[in-house]
Amino acid sequence: MRDHDQSRRGLIKGALASLGGLGLAGCDGGANNPLVQKLFALEEMLTFRTQSAILGPDSLAREYTESDISRFFKPNGSKDPQDESYKALAADGFKDYRLAVDGLVERPAHYSLAELRAMPSRTQITRHDCVEGWSCIGKWSGVRLSHILDAAGVKPAARYVVFHCADTPDEASFGEEPAHFYGSIDFQAARHEQTILAYDFNGAPLEVPHGAPLRLRVERQLGYKMSKYVMRIEVVDSFAHLGDGHGGYWEDNGYTWYAGV
Numbered sequence: 001m002r003d004h005d006q007s008r009r010g011l012i013k014g015a016l017a018s019l020g021g022l023g024l025a026g027c028d029g030g031a032n033n034p035l036v037q038k039l040f041a042l043e044e045m046l047t048f049r050t051q052s053a054i055l056g057p058d059s060l061a062r063e064y065t066e067s068d069i070s071r072f073f074k075p076n077g078s079k080d081p082q083d084e085s086y087k088a089l090a091a092d093g094f095k096d097y098r099l100a101v102d103g104l105v106e107r108p109a110h111y112s113l114a115e116l117r118a119m120p121s122r123t124q125i126t127r128h129d130c131v132e133g134w135s136c137i138g139k140w141s142g143v144r145l146s147h148i149l150d151a152a153g154v155k156p157a158a159r160y161v162v163f164h165c166a167d168t169p170d171e172a173s174f175g176e177e178p179a180h181f182y183g184s185i186d187f188q189a190a191r192h193e194q195t196i197l198a199y200d201f202n203g204a205p206l207e208v209p210h211g212a213p214l215r216l217r218v219e220r221q222l223g224y225k226m227s228k229y230v231m232r233i234e235v236v237d238s239f240a241h242l243g244d245g246h247g248g249y250w251e252d253n254g255y256t257w258y259a260g261v
């Protein structure tokens with residue numbers, strides 16, 4: 001059963017990959033291609049059916065060994081945030097970085113990197129799949145998101161965890177501040193054992209192209225859900241008020257494309 005579904009997914013991934021080869025797919029623009037959107041919707045449906053009906057949403061993503069680690073792990077999307085306060089933090093080795101945790105929680109908090117590193121950690125070697133059709137295997141270490149959520153005390157009305165990021169992928173227009181990247185996941189994903197806020201990549205502190213100083217790993221989902229440059233975690237009951245209301249930067253981009261063409 002599992003192999004069958006894996007190979008169906010493989011076929012769709014292959015189709016996406018060949019589109020990528022034609023320069024049609026990819027996080028940097030091709031995601032707006034109608035065919036890519038359709039294939040992605042199909043992929044999402046099959047993935048959802050496979051994972052919830054057969055594997056169960058809490059089952060673990062495959063973990064690999066040290067020798068499987070990709071020699072080159074492609075950085076994608078934002079690679080060098082230009083936000084002034086982010087640049088100041090980076091110039092100082094993120095000494096003054098604080099992760100904010102707020103929203104529908106009993107105990108809003110701020111954590112330095114040292115405090116995050118002092119929490120129980122998890123290390124996992126996993127495969128990152130971008131919707132563009134490429135995959136890389138890397139080793140990630142960080143704190144489980146569920147640990148952070150438990151420390152904050154999630155209120156009953158909470159439904160999603162939102163990640164507010166430092167990067168501003170789009171140009172500012174008409175003197176407005178450029179919008180920051182954001183993403184969101186539900187609590188099933190947030191509390192999954194392999195869902196971590198990673199500060200180390202392949203055994204060394206995360207570097208800027210991969211999301212320094214802290215990035216989400218949500219291993220049962222595609223790459224674009226794994227917010228880099230996480231500055232603030234907000235627990236919400238709805239994301240309708242954020243961005244264009246679709247729960248994330250990439251999600252909002254998909255919607256804009258459908259509406260516009």
Ligand SMILES: Nc1nc2c(c(=O)[nH]1)N[C@H]1C(S)=C(S)[C@@H](COP(=O)(O)O)O[C@H]1N2
Nearest residue numbers: 027074075076077078130165223224226228
């Ligand atoms: N803040 C932020 N997070 C992001 C992105 C981005 O542009 N900004 N791109 C996403 C996409 S499409 C992918 S494939 C992965 C890439 O992670 P990597 O650069 O470590 O390979 O980050 C995801 N998280």
Ligand SMILES: [Mo]
Nearest residue numbers: 027130223224
């Ligand atoms: Mo991606």
